Amino acid sequence: MHLSDLPTPALILDRQRVRANTDEMRARVHAHGVALRPHAKTAKSAEVARIAVGDKGDALAVSTLREASYFLSQGFTDLIYAVCISPDKLDMSAALATRGADLKIITDNFAVAGAISNHDGNHRVLIEIDCGEHRTGVAADSSDLTELAVTVERSGRSKIMGVLTHAGHSYATRSPDAAAAVAEAERVAAVTAGQRLRNAGFETPIISVGSTPTATHGVTFDGVTEVRPGVYVFQDMFQVGIGSCCINAVALSVLASVIASNSERRTVMLDAGGLALSKDRSTAGLDFDVGFGQIADLSGVPFPGLRVNSVHQEHGEVFVEDPAQFADLTIGSKIRVFPNHACMTSAAYEAYNVVDGGVEVIDQWRRCNGW
Amino acid sequence: MHLSDLPTPALILDRQRVRANTDEMRARVHAHGVALRPHAKTAKSAEVARIAVGDKGDALAVSTLREASYFLSQGFTDLIYAVCISPDKLDMSAALATRGADLKIITDNFAVAGAISNHDGNHRVLIEIDCGEHRTGVAADSSDLTELAVTVERSGRSKIMGVLTHAGHSYATRSPDAAAAVAEAERVAAVTAGQRLRNAGFETPIISVGSTPTATHGVTFDGVTEVRPGVYVFQDMFQVGIGSCCINAVALSVLASVIASNSERRTVMLDAGGLALSKDRSTAGLDFDVGFGQIADLSGVPFPGLRVNSVHQEHGEVFVEDPAQFADLTIGSKIRVFPNHACMTSAAYEAYNVVDGGVEVIDQWRRCNGW
Structure with missing residues (x-):
């Protein structure tokens, strides 16, 4: 798949x-x-x-x-x-x-x-x-x-x-x-x-x-x-921010779809919000503040300057500073979000969809959540 | 039970x-x-x-x-x-x-x-x-x-x-x-x-x-x-803070245990942290800031001034301003935390332990989490 x-x-x-x-x-x-x-x-x-x-x-x-x-x-x-x-x-x-x-x-x-x-x-x-x-x-x-x-x-x-x-x-x-x-x-x-x-x-x-x-x-x-x-097993944007690793080491991301777009307000809405990303804001104190997550394309290549700026329960709002970037974020597009804190974000899911450096899902691994 | x-x-x-x-x-x-x-x-x-x-x-x-x-x-x-x-x-x-x-x-x-x-x-x-x-x-x-x-x-x-x-x-x-x-x-x-x-x-x-x-x-x-x-079905501390209800309306809480205590630092540690409470900080902007949640006794009566001040994944840290309050927070004590945001907090759990105004668990209701 x-x-x-x-x-x-x-x-x-x-x-x-x-x-x-x-x-x-x-x-x-x-x-x-x-x-x-x-x-x-x-x-x-x-x-x-x-x-x-x-x-x-x-x-x-x-x-x-x-x-x-x-x-x-x-x-x-x-x-x-x-x-x-x-x-x-x-x-x-x-x-x-x-x-x-x-x-x-x-x-x-x-x-x-x-x-x-x-x-x-x-x-x-x-x-x-x-x-x-x-x-x-x-x-x-x-x-x-x-x-x-x-x-x-x-x-x-x-x-x-x-x-x-x-x-x-x-x-x-x-x-x-x-x-x-x-x-x-x-x-x-x-x-x-x-x-x-x-x-x-x-x-x-x-x-x-x-x-x-x-x-x-x-x-x-x-x-x-x-x-x-x-957290080193996955790394995350906070670890990138404090120098534990580079962004190419971040193994965990959230796949999201563009569900709305507003060129006047220069915003795009994702179907990944506070539950899908967590409300962790650990990069807030860093030079490297990625809001609620750094946005990348489907293959995992980061879009410079694109982050999830704010979240509601099921909405993630992205401010599109450069209008040319709307072309990468058309309605229905699927993108990936590298989260602030891998431990918090992954806890919202029952399982990982596993890829092996590419875009093919090769396996699904379950998590042991809760108490 | x-x-x-x-x-x-x-x-x-x-x-x-x-x-x-x-x-x-x-x-x-x-x-x-x-x-x-x-x-x-x-x-x-x-x-x-x-x-x-x-x-x-x-x-x-x-x-x-x-x-x-x-x-x-x-x-x-x-x-x-x-x-x-x-x-x-x-x-x-x-x-x-x-x-x-x-x-x-x-x-x-x-x-x-x-x-x-x-x-x-x-x-x-x-x-x-x-x-x-x-x-x-x-x-x-x-x-x-x-x-x-x-x-x-x-x-x-x-x-x-x-x-x-x-x-x-x-x-x-x-x-x-x-x-x-x-x-x-x-x-x-x-x-x-x-x-x-x-x-x-x-x-x-x-x-x-x-x-x-x-x-x-x-x-x-x-x-x-x-x-x-x-959110009115449960209410939460944010809704209390903005005037939607009073604290006695808040139906959702997290049961936690005191797992550590330090009288010099005036802190108590709970086994409810960022995953158990969520990292929602919506009361941060209010006069009524309860950190990551308002602490109450086992029966749900709030302890004035006691809140979860900071969280790690499985630790919730409480600053005990009045040393007399250590008596309510001895090691092994169970307390309740009224969260900032009921939608976020409840998402970490598979089920509700239901009480009916008292301290007897009368039922367990499952949740439909995830996507």
Whole structure:
């Protein structure tokens, strides 16, 4: 099937770009002698995860327990649920372990550490470290760190497996050097915390760091055992804007149709709006503001200056600065939109329509959405 | 099942509030002697639609052809697909008619009007009128109006059924009087256009207007045949902010758990983030800015001053201005978040967990998401 035969809006994934992005990251991380644990929250797809882990891998990070269950059923056993768990989710995580998952959960607080210890499951636990984002996690030098580990292991059932940190503040960097500096802070926080746990007698096999900018620009990963980037599998306009990649790396786009056009107002309306693109405006703070997405032709070649300027639920409005560009946007034309944020945009769809560098749909891959 | 037994995040719908909102709107519109055609794009649920239309109704507006197909299968036959159709969707709309739908499609341009006329289906068509939002639609006094109608009917198969307009700019109003003024502009545009079509010899049985603010505050609907509000079935914090309702009318909320807490930073982290709440920030421009949602206790009573200040994919960060409020937000606590925009937030979920004014889950209603 040709792309132009798909009803719109539809989610398009370029397998060739996914392979290039994931091969590059795997080679880069492995060259540092460190394991790669792709964060599956972006694609939520077993097919994408298999490409990302390569021949021998089966390690993933996940953002929901539903993802954990889905990927387990797809043969991925080495999983980290990389969001602080709440006590009422412990039954679910224990059930996943019973099904064969080597699931690691994370926490940063004593209430949950106590609940884990008291729970009748044998949980494998990472302490979350704050390396500067100040979202969640304890400081690497906090006295809480070892006390949390002691609390988790108090009952003798659950076990500390190491530390995890995420330099989410790398998204605020605007240059490779700045991202590298954050990567170093991420590494030092994780390694420091891991060493403190080891000194306190905990085995600590896992010292996990990761975000796409820090994994891309980090200079050394000494002492780290694994890196967990996520959005790099697809890339998006925000990652282009902050220098993680170039636009030719963006593997995800939304196929849309031109449904209305107004030459006086110089606008064109697409059938991809706030639901089809998401309301993420992460490029708003960048020099490189693409509104709600960069517009490209059916084959994926960007139209300079054309973006989705505003959205309603099912309408995406495009301001046509150069009237000559109306010729590319006649009623019924199908175009592609590269979104700001791949994780948010793809979540609106049940499946990817897969192309392989061209305009032929070669496959359809399902997503594991929701909770 | 008690609300607190649900895994989080979860979508909660208060049937009692849906009934109150929909009873009020139906009574109001019917008191004007006008038909109500609820826009099903907000709830995308047959159960909600049945409450909204009342005993005798089966008329809905829909925002996707997938909704049209779903609601048809649920017994709703009188449907308007209220987004300008693109030519490649005409096969789908014709197929719906073959299945028994009395489906009306809309357009505002000659390319589509010609495609409709040339298509082998017997389409029923409304011309979209621009009443001031300047999104789509032709002006009520435009010479294009009657020419579009002539174009649609040229082949003798498809038929003009009237006009449709949507005063989306009512969302920019901040007082009942201002919304009433937009409602009057909406009414005048639709009635003027409808009269012009009638004068030109088109039967024009449908003169359709509608948005929640204009349906709520409009003073007269003389000459209009139907009103199509959408979000009023659930309401949301944006509608509270612009004066469409009070907070006790908001029927939709997201159940979330406290997963982390930091007294030094005065933050609490929820397991409802950008995916669970959406990245809609429509209250940002209001006096009444609730971030990504207003926080309430498990029974739905708002906590003054507590909102979701920022979101990551699966994290919602709450700034706790008054440290005494940490007592309501201990680790593992379940709270509810009233979202900015009900249409966007509910789209992330497969189903509503239904309560009836209390905290007992009495039912689960599925949604028709995607395209």
